Structure formats: C-alpha cells, structure tokens
Amino acid sequence: MDLWYTEFHTPNAGLKLKVKETLFVGRSNYQTIEVLDTYEYGRVLLLDGLVMTSDRDEHIYHEMITHPALYLHPAPKNVLIIGGGDGGAVREVVKHGGVERVVLCEIDGLVIETCKKFFPRVASELNGNDRVAVVVDDGTEYMGRNISIFDILIVDSTDPIGPAEGLFKEDFYKKCLAALRPDGILVAQSESPFYNINIIKEMHRNLREAGFPVINFYIGAIPTYPSGLWSWVMASKKYDPSKDFDPARFAAHRVNAKYFTDEICRAAFMLPAFFKEAVFT
Amino acid sequence: MDLWYTEFHTPNAGLKLKVKETLFVGRSNYQTIEVLDTYEYGRVLLLDGLVMTSDRDEHIYHEMITHPALYLHPAPKNVLIIGGGDGGAVREVVKHGGVERVVLCEIDGLVIETCKKFFPRVASELNGNDRVAVVVDDGTEYMGRNISIFDILIVDSTDPIGPAEGLFKEDFYKKCLAALRPDGILVAQSESPFYNINIIKEMHRNLREAGFPVINFYIGAIPTYPSGLWSWVMASKKYDPSKDFDPARFAAHRVNAKYFTDEICRAAFMLPAFFKEAVFT
Numbered sequence: 001m002d003l004w005y006t007e008f009h010t011p012n013a014g015l016k017l018k019v020k021e022t023l024f025v026g027r028s029n030y031q032t033i034e035v036l037d038t039y040e041y042g043r044v045l046l047l048d049g050l051v052m053t054s055d056r057d058e059h060i061y062h063e064m065i066t067h068p069a070l071y072l073h074p075a076p077k078n079v080l081i082i083g084g085g086d087g088g089a090v091r092e093v094v095k096h097g098g099v100e101r102v103v104l105c106e107i108d109g110l111v112i113e114t115c116k117k118f119f120p121r122v123a124s125e126l127n128g129n130d131r132v133a134v135v136v137d138d139g140t141e142y143m144g145r146n147i148s149i150f151d152i153l154i155v156d157s158t159d160p161i162g163p164a165e166g167l168f169k170e171d172f173y174k175k176c177l178a179a180l181r182p183d184g185i186l187v188a189q190s191e192s193p194f195y196n197i198n199i200i201k202e203m204h205r206n207l208r209e210a211g212f213p214v215i216n217f218y219i220g221a222i223p224t225y226p227s228g229l230w231s232w233v234m235a236s237k238k239y240d241p242s243k244d245f246d247p248a249r250f251a252a253h254r255v256n257a258k259y260f261t262d263e264i265c266r267a268a269f270m271l272p273a274f275f276k277e278a279v280f281t
Numbered sequence: 282m283d284l285w286y287t288e289f290h291t292p293n294a295g296l297k298l299k300v301k302e303t304l305f306v307g308r309s310n311y312q313t314i315e316v317l318d319t320y321e322y323g324r325v326l327l328l329d330g331l332v333m334t335s336d337r338d339e340h341i342y343h344e345m346i347t348h349p350a351l352y353l354h355p356a357p358k359n360v361l362i363i364g365g366g367d368g369g370a371v372r373e374v375v376k377h378g379g380v381e382r383v384v385l386c387e388i389d390g391l392v393i394e395t396c397k398k399f400f401p402r403v404a405s406e407l408n409g410n411d412r413v414a415v416v417v418d419d420g421t422e423y424m425g426r427n428i429s430i431f432d433i434l435i436v437d438s439t440d441p442i443g444p445a446e447g448l449f450k451e452d453f454y455k456k457c458l459a460a461l462r463p464d465g466i467l468v469a470q471s472e473s474p475f476y477n478i479n480i481i482k483e484m485h486r487n488l489r490e491a492g493f494p495v496i497n498f499y500i501g502a503i504p505t506y507p508s509g510l511w512s513w514v515m516a517s518k519k520y521d522p523s524k525d526f527d528p529a530r531f532a533a534h535r536v537n538a539k540y541f542t543d544e545i546c547r548a549a550f551m552l553p554a555f556f557k558e559a560v561f562t
C-alpha cells in the first residue's frame with residue numbers, strides 16, 4: 001500500500017511525501033500532534049497537520065533561528081526561547097559556550113514529550129544540561145514575570161493561526177522589548193517570502209510600532225517548508241546586523257553547523273528585490 | 282473535477298499543483314512538451330513531465346542564470362545561450378545595453394514555438410529584436426563552428442538525462458572553453474544542492490578537468506524546482522567572482538529585476554556549509 005502525506009502550502013500547491021508509517025498521533029489542549037516516518041525526510045513532526053520539523057532538514061531552521069543573533073550580540077549570556085518545543089533551537093544555542101542559561105518556554109508539554117521520544121537528536125539538550133531550563137507555560141505570561149533579563153529572545157513559533165496567533169502582534173512585541181536587556185535582540189520566524197509577504201509586512205509594522213529601533217529580515221532555504229524559502233526577523237535594541245557583526249567573534253568561536261557559516265550569516269540578510277520592495281518601500 | 286499534477290523530485294517527494302487545464306501536449310524528436318495552466322503558478326512548461334518554467338517564478342531562474350556573469354565580465358558583447366528555448370534567458374541578457382549580439386541555440390524547435398505561443402512574456406525577445414539570433418541546432422555542433430567568439434556562454438539546459446546529458450560532460454566543457462574568448466565566462470544550471478549534490482560534484486570535476494581555472498557555484502530560491510533551492514556554476518577563464526565584481530558597473534547600469542539585486546549577486550556565491558564541504562573538500 002502506498003501512503004502519501006500532502007501539506008497544502010496554499011489551496012493550490014503542496015508538498016507530497018511518501019510515508020512509511022504513522023508513529024504517533026496525539027491531541028493536546030492546543031493542537032493535534034503527529035509524527036510520520038517518511039522515506040525522503042525521515043521522521044516528520046506535524047502540528048495541526050503542518051510540517052514543523054523533519055530529521056533531514058531541521059538543522060537549517062534551527063541553525064538559522066539562533067546563530068545570527070548569537071554572533072551579533074557581543075556576549076550573550078541569557079537566552080529565552082518561546083515555542084520551540086522540539087528542542088532544536090536549544091541544541092544550537094548551547095553550542096555557544098558563553099551562554100550561561102537558556103530557558104525554553106513552550107506552551108504545549110505534549111510537544112516536548114513527543115519530541116524527546118521521537119526526535120532524540122533534535123531534543124538532545126532538553127534533558128540533563130544544567131544550562132537549560134524547560135518551562136511549560138504561556139510565553140507572554142512568562143515574559144511578564146521576567147523584565148530586562150534576556151540578551152536574546154527567540155520566538156520559535158508555529159504559523160500565526162491557532163495557539164501562536166498572539167506571537168505576531170504589537171502587544172506581544174512590546175512585552176519582548178521589556179523582557180530584553182537594553183542591548184537585547186529578538187529573533188522570530190517570519191514565514192515564507194513567496195507565500196506570506198503580507199504577514200512579513202505586518203510583522204515589520206508591528207515591531208516598529210512596538211518600538212524596536214533596528215529591524216532586519218533574513219532568509220534561508222528549507223526544503224520541507226512552504227516554497228522552500230523561509231525568513232526570520234531580527235529586531236534589535238542596539239546592534240545592527242548591517243554593521244555590527246564582528247569577524248573576530250566568528251573566528252574566535254566557530255559552531256559546528258551543516259548549513260550556517262560566517263558567510264551565510266552575512267548573505268542571509270541580503271534580500272531578493274521583491275522582498276525588499278514589499279517590506280521596506 | 283479536481284485536477285492535480287505532481288512532479289516527483291525523488292521517488293518519495295514531490296510538488297503537487299492544482300491544474301485548471303492542459304493547454305498543449307506535443308511530442309518532438311527530443312521530448313514530450315506540455316503546457317499546464319495551474320492555479321498557483323500560472324502557466325507551467327513541462328519537458329518530459331518535469332517543470333521547466335512557470336509564469337510566476339521563471340524570472341528568478343532567468344535573472345540568476347544571466348546577470349551575475351553579465352556583471353562580472355567588464356564588457357560582454359557576444360553571448361551564446363545553449364538550450365533556453367523558452368527565451369527567458371535571452372530576455373534578461375538583452376537588458377544589458379552593451380551586449381551586441383545574443384545567439385540562442387536550442388536543439389528543439391518545438392520548444393521555441395510552444396513558448397512563443399503560450400509564454401509570450403518569457404519569449405518576448407525571440408521575435409523582432411535585431412540583437413537576437415535564434416538557431417535551431419545542436420549546441421555542441423554550433424560551438425564547433427564558432428571558436429573564440431563568445432564573451433559569455435550560458436548553458437540553460439534540462440536535467441542530465443535525455444537530450445541534455447552531454448551538456449554535463451568534460452568533452453562538452455572543452456568545447457565551451459574553445460568557443461569562449463580568452464576572458465570568457467561559462468554559466469550553467471547545476472541542479473538542486475539538496476537532491477543532486479553528486480551531479481554538482483561531477484560538474485565541478487569535469488569543468489576542472491576541461492581546464493577552466495576559476496570555478497564557482499552560486500544559489501537561488503525557486504519554489505517550483507526540486508527542494509526550492511537551485512544552483513548554477515560559473516566557470517571562468519579570467520574573472521573571479523570572489524574579487525572581480527565592480528561596484529561601479531552595478532551602479533552605472535542597473536537592470537530591472539524582481540529577484541536579482543547587487544547584493545543578491547554577491548550573496549548567491551556564499552554557499553551553505555554542506556554545499557562547500559561536498560564540492561570543495
């Protein structure tokens with residue numbers, strides 16, 4: 001029997017993956033959680049039917065949502081990750097030896113448990129690393145209790161429908177601004193430039209209205225994500241990726257990565273014409 | 282009735298597009314040619330069942346296969362395009378006012394006729410531009426009759442199966458070297474870094490064996506192509522993209538493009554870690 005899973009990226013286009021078997025289906029208070037074993041991408045985590053993580057290309061997303069900010073900030077010590085229950089972002093952050101504490105604040109405990117069980121290489125730092133704290137809580141609530149504490153805040157969320165909707169709003173970004181130290185940096189995943197340019201424009205507007213003085217988007221190629229091109233936004237209180245990356249910091253401390261390099265870190269901020277035009281004009 | 286077309290990028294993964302109707306099916310001496318009208322990507326050209334060109338994202342491929350070499354060369358006048366029967370590469374090349382003559386050498390006349398009819402915005406320069414010559418011939422044969430003539434040679438081919446197989450071999454690259462002037466540049470599409478890294482490695486080896494002294498790959502994001510990440514190789518007799526791009530040339534003469542920018546032109550050569558490692562170590 002041929003089993004196929006299709007994620008519809010729009011009503012008229014999608015990615016089709018051949019499935020060996022369904023390893024897990026669960027329902028939390030927030031969403032449906034499924035784990036498929038696929039032939040091409042290994043294990044795939046679906047939340048409400050959408051691909052979040054695959055064994056074969058998860059490293060790209062997780063390297064790109066973490067390392068640029070961790071290199072831009074001259075000495076990041078305290079990092080908060082909101083969402084990111086698979087643990088991939090945590091795994092990348094702890095590669096930076098100077099980081100003293102990473103808090104993962106994921107609203108859905110079942111995502112964490114599922115990933116620990118089915119994605120051990122992704123969730124590898126969620127157990128037994130004393131620099132890592134795992135909190136099952138609402139990210140906005142958690143930030144309200146932790147003011148001016150974090151050097152870097154990473155919003156590793158699902159799409160702006162369902163549980164993550166609030167994480168794309170001005171009010172949330174104001175709370176991020178407050179939770180960050182005076183030279184802190186916020187990074188958030190910001191969807192596909194091809195399919196979701198309007199979400200990107202709105203994020204840009206909301207971050208500006210919230211009061212972030214330096215806002216830049218950057219891109220990376222992720223085969224299992226809609227259109228294959230993905231983006232992240234870096235909203236910063238002080239450091240500017242167009243001039244503050246320090247080559248000495250890259251040279252002094254190199255993370256082991258499969259996609260990210262010093263060059264990719266600079267290249268990712270160079271945006272295609274349509275992206276620049278849509279967001280910055 | 283719901284009509285869907287799936288291109289299988291591997292036996293286990295593919296892109297699924299909803300189809301309004303099939304506008305054309307033809308069979309030439311070389312391949313099957315189809316034109317679909319899709320909801321998400323507009324008209325789509327298939328050769329032997331694989332997506333070559335879509336109305337919505339063709340500009341990315343055509344801008345990226347042309348402009349980097351046309352900016353790297355200080356004064357390109359004569360350009361040869363092998364393959365590229367849809368005319369998109371020609372359309373981009375003639376945006377460079379200094380180019381005196383572009384020859385399109387496509388083996389399959391039916392591709393040209395089909396694109397003139399169904400993709401008028403792509404094939405727009407194939408009629409009535411006196412700087413453009415369209416030749417229906419085998420590219421290798423054509424080059425054998427035109428030695429040391431071209432400043433830039435663009436191999437806009439299908440995949441290395443079927444009619445284009447020879448266009449990925451050392452023997453063909455030797456003929457390219459001979460057809461180029463002493464400071465000429467060859468550009469060829471070089472498949473998906475995610476799915477076809479072995480083809481990329483072989484192209485690199487073959488180009489080196491053929492005698493090109495400067496070989497670099499570069500990348501761009503194309504949603505309808507396998508994995509969404511595509512690559513091109515630039516094999517040069519003299520100019521080196523790592524040091525010879527002249528900012529003054531970009532500033533003096535800017536092409537109208539939707540993806541390509543000066544920045545993208547530099548960023549595209551900055552490769553992900555896995556790509557650099559596979560090809561250059």
